[in-house]
Amino acid sequence: MNGAPAAADLKVVLSDAxxxxxxxxxxxxxxxxxxxxxxxxxDGTFVTDVDIAVEEKVRTLLAARYPAHRVIGEELPExxxxxxxxxxxxxxxxxxxxxxxxxxxxxxxxxxxxxDPVLGIIDLPGLDKTYSAARGLGARCNGRVVALEDLSGDxxxxxEIIGIGDRQQFVxxxxxxxxxxxxxxxPGVRTxxxxxxxxxxxxxxxxxxxxxxxxxxxxxxxxxxxxxxGGRYVCSERTGNDPRERRFDVILGKPRVVDxxxxxxxxxxxxxxxx
Amino acid sequence: MNGAPAAADLKVVLSDAxxxxxxxxxxxxxxxxxxxxxxxxxDGTFVTDVDIAVEEKVRTLLAARYPAHRVIGEELPExxxxxxxxxxxxxxxxxxxxxxxxxxxxxxxxxxxxxDPVLGIIDLPGLDKTYSAARGLGARCNGRVVALEDLSGDxxxxxEIIGIGDRQQFVxxxxxxxxxxxxxxxPGVRTxxxxxxxxxxxxxxxxxxxxxxxxxxxxxxxxxxxxxxGGRYVCSERTGNDPRERRFDVILGKPRVVDxxxxxxxxxxxxxxxx
Numbered sequence: 035m036n037g038a039p040a041a042a043d044l045k046v047v048l049s050d051a052x053x054x055x056x057x058x059x060x061x062x063x064x065x066x067x068x069x070x071x072x073x074x075x076x077d078g079t080f081v082t083d084v085d086i087a088v089e090e091k092v093r094t095l096l097a098a099r100y101p102a103h104r105v106i107g108e109e110l111p112e113x114x115x116x117x118x119x120x121x122x123x124x125x126x127x128x129x130x131x132x133x134x135x136x137x138x139x140x141x142x143x144x145x146x147x148x149x150d151p152v153l154g155i156i157d158l159p160g161l162d163k164t165y166s167a168a169r170g171l172g173a174r175c176n177g178r179v180v181a182l183e184d185l186s187g188d189x190x191x192x193x194e195i196i197g198i199g200d201r202q203q204f205v206x207x208x209x210x211x212x213x214x215x216x217x218x219x220x221p222g223v224r225t226x227x228x229x230x231x232x233x234x235x236x237x238x239x240x241x242x243x244x245x246x247x248x249x250x251x252x253x254x255x256x257x258x259x260x261x262x263x264g265g266r267y268v269c270s271e272r273t274g275n276d277p278r279e280r281r282f283d284v285i286l287g288k289p290r291v292v293d294x295x296x297x298x299x300x301x302x303x304x305x306x307x308x309x
Numbered sequence: 310m311n312g313a314p315a316a317a318d319l320k321v322v323l324s325d326a327x328x329x330x331x332x333x334x335x336x337x338x339x340x341x342x343x344x345x346x347x348x349x350x351x352d353g354t355f356v357t358d359v360d361i362a363v364e365e366k367v368r369t370l371l372a373a374r375y376p377a378h379r380v381i382g383e384e385l386p387e388x389x390x391x392x393x394x395x396x397x398x399x400x401x402x403x404x405x406x407x408x409x410x411x412x413x414x415x416x417x418x419x420x421x422x423x424x425d426p427v428l429g430i431i432d433l434p435g436l437d438k439t440y441s442a443a444r445g446l447g448a449r450c451n452g453r454v455v456a457l458e459d460l461s462g463d464x465x466x467x468x469e470i471i472g473i474g475d476r477q478q479f480v481x482x483x484x485x486x487x488x489x490x491x492x493x494x495x496p497g498v499r500t501x502x503x504x505x506x507x508x509x510x511x512x513x514x515x516x517x518x519x520x521x522x523x524x525x526x527x528x529x530x531x532x533x534x535x536x537x538x539g540g541r542y543v544c545s546e547r548t549g550n551d552p553r554e555r556r557f558d559v560i561l562g563k564p565r566v567v568d569x570x571x572x573x574x575x576x577x578x579x580x581x582x583x584x
Contacts, residue, residue: 130497134470135514137436161412161436195409202496217492221477222405225499239410 128228154255194241242287403503429530469516517562
């Protein structure tokens with residue numbers, strides 16, 4: 035596959051990608067049974083040997099199938115680049131949860147055409163759920179179609195749950211006021227961090243997910259998933275030409291809830307819709 | 310069984326109680342497959358027909374086995390009372406999560422001797438985990454012993470996750486400052502609401518869980534579970550002689566983390582250790 039993938043091609047690639055992600059579950063299960071080690075990274079966060087093993091596994095399987103594609107991952111150096119297509123891997127999104135035995139982590143895989151994700155997978159081994167989507171092919175969870183219903187009226191807004199990242203992410207983004215404003219303005223704001231919160235937004239379990247200071251591997255799968263599910267994904271990008279340095283502030287979910295949040299937070303703090 | 314139950318008696322009662330709770334899982338699974346209805350309660354929260362069905366099931370099974378015992382439940386009127394022993398039922402703790410399809414709800418059952426819980430069960434059907442404990446018999450999760458390890462030193466405190474209830478609970482308790490202070494003081498505070506947060510505290514996945522404005526059925530199982538797991542449970546009680554009107558502000562978890570939180574929040578806002 036070279037250049038712009040056709041829908042028929044994407045269907046095959048999605049099936050391949052799902053197979054690749056599923057193969058990583060054994061590594062995670064094994065680590066949870068037998069234990070794993072961790073160490074600090076330069077940015078102060080932790081990485082476990084499971085993060086590395088999962089990313090290596092995905093890279094090996096991708097290289098066998100798509101040797102020309104560029105690959106960016108959270109834990110290992112960039113490879114490839116002879117092609118306009120880029121795979122983006124987050125082997126364990128929610129390493130903090132994973133390390134602490136909280137089952138709300140996941141493995142993320144996206145395929146970008148230029149800067150646009152055309153395929154995305156969120157796999158949640160701890161909940162046995164796999165969300166997948168590709169451009170024009172819709173979104174699915176464990177094979178079942180995911181189609182988001184918007185709120186029928188604003189009157190139901192208070193009954194929604196709104197997912198949000200850790201306050202620390204908003205501090206890192208220089209915008210703790212976004213976190214604090216939302217927490218005070220709505221009775222159902224909960225820190226459903228990492229891809230778990232994104233998955234809940236896809237299901238409509240939360241009206242929207244507000245997640246700031248993300249890296250490229252944290253959010254590309256969610257963009258195509260949410261758009262294919264019929265929801266809204268708005269994003270503001272900050273800093274950097276190096277893909278590893280880019281930061282994304284995103285809000286995704288039911289259009290009316292996303293709009294309500296955009297109206298609530300100040301103009302200078304809101305994602306603009308620029309992807 | 311009458312009066313103070315001996316450990317041998319409690320072992321039998323715990324086995325009965327586990328069987329009773331397990332029988333409710335089919336009702337929950339069925340509702341998730343086929344759908345369920347909900348309505349508002351007088352306090353503005355929601356109740357589903359599943360909450361009612363589960364509480365009825367538990368009451369029927371308890372009445373057959375322990376007809377003399379008093380029974381208090383969240384959704385149905387108090388019954389019995391010829392005995393010093395009281396069963397306390399929360400058929401679905403985390404109804405908001407349940408209604409929204411977030412798998413972090415549970416069924417709670419406790420047995421009180423006077424005002425002291427001597428047996429407690431937290432069942433999390435969405436995660437397939439059952440925590441159980443009885444006085445002198447230790448705590449278990451799916452049969453495996455739960456024994457909490459305290460932090461070895463304060464230096465690790467920042468790396469802990471701290472679970473907390475919804476901010477709205479702290480508003481209802483008249484103490485939103487406790488929520489806000491904790492959110493600002495620690496980088497890993499997350500709203501892991503309801504019994505899910507209590508279960509994470511038992512596992513040591515969160516260093517402590519801070520949960521305010523609870524009813525009697527929200528917290529009695531956790532008290533005996535945490536104490537039998539070797540952790541610390543502190544509680545401050547507000548208002549009411551009627552058991553339905555009592556409110557509990559609790560902090561439970563690793564002793565060093567609980568102590569750090571008690572030191573952080575102001576003297577007039579902290580649970581005192583009074584159970």
